[in-house]
Amino acid sequence: MKSYSLSMFRAGFLATILVSGLAQSTSLYTDPRDVSTKEYDFIVVGAGTAGNVIATRLSEDPTKSVLVIEAGIDDTGILPIHVPFLGFSNEGSSVDWNFTTVPQEELNNRTVPVPRGFVLGGSSSINLMVWNRGSRDLWDHYAKVAGDSGWSWNALEKYWDKASTYLDCTTVINYLSLTTHCSQISTLVPPTSNPALPPPPRNDPTLSNGNGPVLVTRANFPDELDDKVINASMLLQQENPDSRFKYTVDMNTGDSIGFGYYEESTGHGERSSSATAYLHPALNSKRRNLDVLIQTRAMRLLQSKNTASNSTISNGHSSVPHFNQVEVAQSVDGPRFKFSARNEIILSSGSIGTPQLLLLSGVGPKDELKELGIDVVADRPAVGKNLRDHPMLVTIYNVNSNQTLDDLMRNPALQEQLLEQWQNNRTGQFASTTSNVLGILPEDQLKGIEDPASGPHAPHLEMLFGDGFLGLFEPLPANGHFLTVLNAVVAPKSVGSLTLASVNGGTFTHPLINYNIYGDSFDIQAMLQAINDTETFLSTAPWTQDDFIISVTGRNSTSIGTEEEKIAFMRDNTITVFHPIGTARMGSKEEDVTDSRLLVRGLKGVRVVDASVFPTLPECHPQAVVYTLAERAADIIKEDHGML
Ligand SMILES: Cc1cc2nc3c(=O)[nH]c(=O)nc-3n(C[C@H](O)[C@H](O)[C@H](O)COP(=O)(O)OP(=O)(O)OC[C@H]3O[C@@H](n4cnc5c(N)ncnc54)[C@H](O)[C@@H]3O)c2cc1C
Ligand SMILES: *[C@@H]1O[C@H](CO)[C@@H](O)[C@H](O)[C@H]1NC(C)=O
Ligand SMILES: *[C@@H]1O[C@H](CO)[C@@H](O)[C@H](O)[C@H]1NC(C)=O
Ligand SMILES: *[C@@H]1O[C@H](CO)[C@@H](O)[C@H](O)[C@H]1NC(C)=O
Ligand SMILES: *[C@@H]1O[C@H](CO)[C@@H](O)[C@H](O)[C@H]1NC(C)=O
Ligand SMILES: *[C@@H]1O[C@H](CO)[C@@H](O)[C@H](O)[C@H]1NC(C)=O
Ligand SMILES: *[C@@H]1O[C@H](CO)[C@@H](O)[C@H](O)[C@H]1NC(C)=O
Ligand SMILES: *[C@@H]1O[C@H](CO)[C@@H](O)[C@H](O)[C@H]1NC(C)=O
Ligand SMILES: *[C@@H]1O[C@H](CO)[C@@H](O)[C@H](O)[C@H]1NC(C)=O
Numbered sequence: 001m002k003s004y005s006l007s008m009f010r011a012g013f014l015a016t017i018l019v020s021g022l023a024q025s026t027s028l029y030t031d032p033r034d035v036s037t038k039e040y041d042f043i044v045v046g047a048g049t050a051g052n053v054i055a056t057r058l059s060e061d062p063t064k065s066v067l068v069i070e071a072g073i074d075d076t077g078i079l080p081i082h083v084p085f086l087g088f089s090n091e092g093s094s095v096d097w098n099f100t101t102v103p104q105e106e107l108n109n110r111t112v113p114v115p116r117g118f119v120l121g122g123s124s125s126i127n128l129m130v131w132n133r134g135s136r137d138l139w140d141h142y143a144k145v146a147g148d149s150g151w152s153w154n155a156l157e158k159y160w161d162k163a164s165t166y167l168d169c170t171t172v173i174n175y176l177s178l179t180t181h182c183s184q185i186s187t188l189v190p191p192t193s194n195p196a197l198p199p200p201p202r203n204d205p206t207l208s209n210g211n212g213p214v215l216v217t218r219a220n221f222p223d224e225l226d227d228k229v230i231n232a233s234m235l236l237q238q239e240n241p242d243s244r245f246k247y248t249v250d251m252n253t254g255d256s257i258g259f260g261y262y263e264e265s266t267g268h269g270e271r272s273s274s275a276t277a278y279l280h281p282a283l284n285s286k287r288r289n290l291d292v293l294i295q296t297r298a299m300r301l302l303q304s305k306n307t308a309s310n311s312t313i314s315n316g317h318s319s320v321p322h323f324n325q326v327e328v329a330q331s332v333d334g335p336r337f338k339f340s341a342r343n344e345i346i347l348s349s350g351s352i353g354t355p356q357l358l359l360l361s362g363v364g365p366k367d368e369l370k371e372l373g374i375d376v377v378a379d380r381p382a383v384g385k386n387l388r389d390h391p392m393l394v395t396i397y398n399v400n401s402n403q404t405l406d407d408l409m410r411n412p413a414l415q416e417q418l419l420e421q422w423q424n425n426r427t428g429q430f431a432s433t434t435s436n437v438l439g440i441l442p443e444d445q446l447k448g449i450e451d452p453a454s455g456p457h458a459p460h461l462e463m464l465f466g467d468g469f470l471g472l473f474e475p476l477p478a479n480g481h482f483l484t485v486l487n488a489v490v491a492p493k494s495v496g497s498l499t500l501a502s503v504n505g506g507t508f509t510h511p512l513i514n515y516n517i518y519g520d521s522f523d524i525q526a527m528l529q530a531i532n533d534t535e536t537f538l539s540t541a542p543w544t545q546d547d548f549i550i551s552v553t554g555r556n557s558t559s560i561g562t563e564e565e566k567i568a569f570m571r572d573n574t575i576t577v578f579h580p581i582g583t584a585r586m587g588s589k590e591e592d593v594t595d596s597r598l599l600v601r602g603l604k605g606v607r608v609v610d611a612s613v614f615p616t617l618p619e620c621h622p623q624a625v626v627y628t629l630a631e632r633a634a635d636i637i638k639e640d641h642g643m644l
Contacts, residue, residue, distance in 0.1 A: 027290060028283060032330070037291070038340060040291070042058050043067045043345045044066065044348055046070060046122060048121065048124065048274065049626045050122075051070075051609070052121065053627060054630055055278075055292075057635075061638070065291075066289060071295070072097075072119040074119070078119070081125045081271060085433065090117075091473075094118075099511075107571050110572075114513055121274050123623070127623055129265045131623070132263075133625070134618045134619065134625050135254060136455075137453070139151060139156055148588075162212045164215070164624065215272040217264060217266050219262075226436050231540075232541075245259060246258050255457045260438075261436055269430075269431035298357055321378055321602075323604075324341050326339050344606065348610045351387070352580065354608055356511045358584065359499075363378045363603065365385075366379040372500055378602040381591065382591055383584060387580060388617050389576040392576055392577045393487040398553055399481050400546060400549075403467070410478075434467075437464075438463060440459040440462050458491065460490060460491045461490060462490050462620075464486040466483070466485075468482055468483075469484060471484070473575070482553070488577050491526075492520070492523045494517060495520075496515040517576065518571075581614040582612065582614055593613075
């Protein structure tokens with residue numbers, strides 16, 4: 001088994017249930033036999049980030065019935081989900097699907113973890129809560145690929161607003177009845193105190209200010225890296241006005257490039273997920289038309305009228321297979337049950353689950369399906385293809401500081417005290433995530449290379465800073481203090497694929513996930529640049545004063561070494577940021593899996609709403625991009641069924 005630097009949290013806390021957990025809703029089922037109706041207007045497969053938006057929005061219409069089918073468990077009362085500081089400890093736990101890749105050739109055949117939420121809220125319940133909108137260019141690129149201006153940045157503004165609310169400093173202070181003034185909380189106001197620089201431009205705050213259910217804040221608790229990162233970016237900008245390391249107040253204005261505080265999906269000291277923000281409020285308001293069935297996996301989609309491969313249902317134009325049933329099971333050998341959808345089935349099972357279900361249902365590359373003995377319902381060669389993720393290099397430094405999180409990680413009594421405080425009034429260190437600041441920057445060596453990013457306002461690289469040993473999949477050393485830098489290539493060129501390992505076991509058998517990390521040598525060059533950029537950044541005064549950085553762990557130097565040594569280091573220390581996309585890509589071409597209204601081409605009655613439809617990677621942490629997609633998709637579905 002893997003071990004985790006924060007495993008001490010997991011071991012103790014997962015068993016802990018909040019004493020005052022919400023009463024379970026009567027329409028939350030754990031057994032398919034208890035669900036009284038077998039036919040609904042809509043069936044949503046997956047109560048994840050996107051699925052809960054769809055289910056909640058569709059069930060706003062009391063005349064339409066909605067069933068949500070979720071493989072994982074209820075999130076209610078699971079502390080590591082709700083306590084922001086414990087966000088890291090969900091990977092590899094009972095709320096994770098625990099997928100891994102196949103051996104990655106360019107990583108010396110290492111496999112890398114593919115965590116995915118196995119719980120209400122899906123990955124929004126287990127992610128690290130970074131809240132990035134992406135760039136204007138990203139959405140404009142999607143609009144172009146889809147041939148639908150409805151996906152452009154400007155057209156989506158209202159859906160961004162519909163998904164989230166930014167709680168500014170004053171709101172947070174009032175909620176906590178604190179006497180502190182906002183300007184006294186260094187993490188909530190951008191520092192303007194560097195006299196050598198003009199005050200950083202304040203972008204229009206309305207841009208990141210919506211009025212939707214997901215709560216968003218800046219970091220709730222300061223750490224020693226905040227000032228270092230912001231000062232370093234300001235100093236580099238002072239030296240060079242065209243600095244690639246510029247400071248930014250707001251990463252969510254459409255020009256996402258810059259270093260600064262990021263926003264996170266927390267509010268009032270708790271994680272805000274699609275379960276806490278959308279699904280539970282809908283269930284608690286006793287919508288009679290919304291049922292949720294958990295601990296139950298969709299196994300495949302079926303055509304009830306005619307299960308033969310060439311079923312014909314006249315829709316007035318052409319004859320296409322029409323899936324209107326979902327077959328489910330609670331264990332691999334357990335009984336199967338069927339639920340029918342009068343209007344349509346929405347697949348929101350994520351970038352791994354959605355292509356897996358389509359393939360198991362006979363929708364995919366004909367030859368692959370035949371080889372596995374699956375009847376071909378629709379030959380869709382792009383299903384499972386175009387799998388992409390952001391490669392991420394984890395670099396850990398020994399540092400000269402006693403303020404890092406490491407001592408807390410080694411101190412169960414202090415953790416217990418902070419947890420008590422959190423339970424008492426949602427304040428203190430546990431009310432915040434384990435990192436506050438990041439930087440997003442463009443490549444500077446693209447001469448002659450086709451730019452893989454969406455456009456000039458979209459970045460290529462990211463640096464995220466953690467004040468302690470955030471090894472993710474390695475144990476915390478018994479001694480020492482650490483800085484973790486997570487470098488990601490956010491516009492990589494490598495493309496991989498997902499295929500079925502076998503038809504046996506259905507969705508109980510893990511698919512073969514191949515990200516093909518560094519398969520394109522551009523990504524190695526890009527990561528080399530990221531390492532160089534990190535060395536440049538960390539050689540500024542805020543880091544060198546007081547000899548803060550001692551060395552890269554396991555080395556005698558603050559540098560990783562020669563280019564050869566850097567590439568070897570990359571092969572040993574790269575994972576991904578857990579952002580897979582693209583396996584049911586949207587596009588205007590016949591070969592694309594979904595069209596601009598997210599309907600699966602070649603089928604009737606099936607739509608995909610989740611990260612698998614993105615044709616290219618968002619150059620950012622994608623959850624807010626998924627929420628925005630889902631909010632528009634809900635309106636598209638309502639429009640198509642006369643509900644608007
Ligand atoms: C560890 C981790 C950290 C991350 N950190 C960040 C971050 O800090 N910021 C950010 O923006 N993004 C982050 N992400 C990525 C982000 O969370 C995802 O991109 C996003 O949540 C994906 O949403 P989705 O709706 O496509 O899929 P999901 O939210 O994963 O939802 C899919 C749902 O479908 C269910 N499902 C799958 N198959 C079946 C089946 N056969 N039957 C029934 N149900 C099924 C799953 O259990 C799940 O609930 C992180 C992801 C992970 C895993
Ligand atoms: C993932 O692994 C954890 C720890 O072994 C386990 O408790 C959990 O059930 C696994 N998840 C699934 C979906 O099997
Ligand atoms: C990785 O595995 C492949 C296939 O087994 C093999 O050809 C290759 O040599 C291996 N690479 C390394 C670095 O071990
Ligand atoms: C479906 O149609 C194809 C081509 O029209 C044909 O080759 C195939 O045999 C048909 N399959 C069934 C089950 O009728
Ligand atoms: C950290 O604590 C140790 C032991 O108390 C002390 O010797 C050392 O000077 C401290 N280091 C810093 C950077 O404060
Ligand atoms: C929250 O609770 C802690 C004790 O658990 C207390 O010290 C602190 O003052 C409280 N804060 C507020 C804002 O009530
Ligand atoms: C990284 O820095 C080294 C040494 O300064 C330089 O030789 C190399 O070209 C740089 N590589 C990239 C990708 O920037
Ligand atoms: C950051 O800059 C401010 C203003 O110049 C200064 O007061 C502070 O000490 C600096 N902090 C660090 C860590 O460099
Ligand atoms: C670091 O330097 C010391 C002393 O010079 C040496 O003994 C040790 O092997 C070096 N370690 C590494 C990882 O290079």
